[in-house]
Amino acid sequence: MARVAVTVPPSAKRGEIIEIKTLAQHEMETGFRRTQTGELVPRDIITGFVCRYNGVEVFRAELHQAMAANPLIAFTTVAAESGTLEFTWTGDHGYLANQKAEIKVV
């Protein structure tokens, strides 16, 4: 099971800018490394990340081989309304990870 971790404040004031930190467990194999016998280790990375706030995309990123292993993506969003933040990671070889976080906006 693809492992991810997100940190979202459980509640915020309306209009407040909140910090979101996301971490995905992934080796991010670049495809540039070679084995001891010289063969190329094939690429296997996360290529995309999306954050949706009550279904509306508020942040998106394309990732490339130069992202470190266990990629961290931290960004901000405005606490507009109570609801669900949904995070989706996609990558090579059908990699897919999903995480939801609830936020209460007062």
Next chain:
Amino acid sequence: MRAAAFFFAVVCVWLQAAEIPLAERRSGYEFMGRETRAMQDDDTTNPALFSLLDGEQLWNRPDGTAARACAGCHGDAAQSMKGIAARYPTVAGGKPINLEQRINACRVEQQRAPAFAYESKELVALTAYVGRQSRGMPIAIEANDATRPRLEAGRALYERRQGQLNLSCSQCHDDNWGKLLAGSAIPQGHPTGYPIYRLEWQGMGSLERRLRNCMIGVRAEPYAYGSPEMVQLELYLMWRARGMKLETPAVRP
């Protein structure tokens, strides 16, 4: 080769390298840049996080023919494991034993499950989880009748020159700490945060793995995982770091 190594050990053992005064000891944490330290400090983004989560799962999972979980006997790790990692390695029946070996002993004897392989994801995760429960506590290895002979053996290994580069641990980490080796600062070599997330490995690993890296670095044949030499050296290193705070799981370059 062994005879030659022993000969050199005997010849060199009188060369007591300068020990770092207790008050001048600094953790590897202090030799890292601000940003790397921040990686360790933030629990939500410490790359060791997933290993800790794995460890917690393993702690709670019934295993072996006895179908017992660690939690079955030890309950909440935050209570029962507090202070444990700070006291390992220990000496039992004259034999030095490290935390990984203690965990495996429990697995085999209590859970009746096969021991985890050294450096396996599971063993590192469980060791990290147990170690985490002692975070912030001072390392508490004592020099007493039981440990002293093993400590002396460990110290001898630490001070002996080895490998094609003919360097001892002590020459870099006692005599030249703080100076730069190929652009990286030489730390004092205190195992204050193991198992660590090493940026070079892009993953978690034990103290033994790091020591093997050092030995390969000086072109010496690395001690086998779990060997008496290895555990004695670990014991000596932890004793050398006595009183320093445990940072498990640490991030190191």
Next chain:
Amino acid sequence: MTTRRQFLALACGTLAAGELRAQLDPNIQAKRKAALEAAISKVVGDAPVRPGKVKLDVPPLIDNGNTVPITVTVESPMTEAIYVKAIPLFTEKNPQPYVLTAHLGPRAGRATLSTRARIADTGRVIAIAELSDGSFWSDAVSVVVTLSACLEDGLI
């Protein structure tokens, strides 16, 4: 031209033969420079890229090139009228120039992004901000990457 990293690697024998072949391409610097320029052109087209508004926070001396924490902040009110649309991040000396491209909008509140990159060799890290009015701004930081001491050479 053999970089210090390549020389050290040769001296320490830490690279396998195959990797050595790939690293010793004499045109490698020119190729990578061209790839970086092409990547940036793809984002900005013909538009000028002005230094400013963008602040790229990267440690100047990197502990380990495998994981380099990077934070990009762009001065912008992030309103519907004017906001940062995208932040592509590049490196100069990696086998390929892209790190990540973030897409934002007014709902971000602040134009800020933190991540961790792999940086293969001493060189520049470049962040570009694409604003909603079609302008491009950038910041670049030169970083020094050193080889780690005490590697495994595959002998975990």
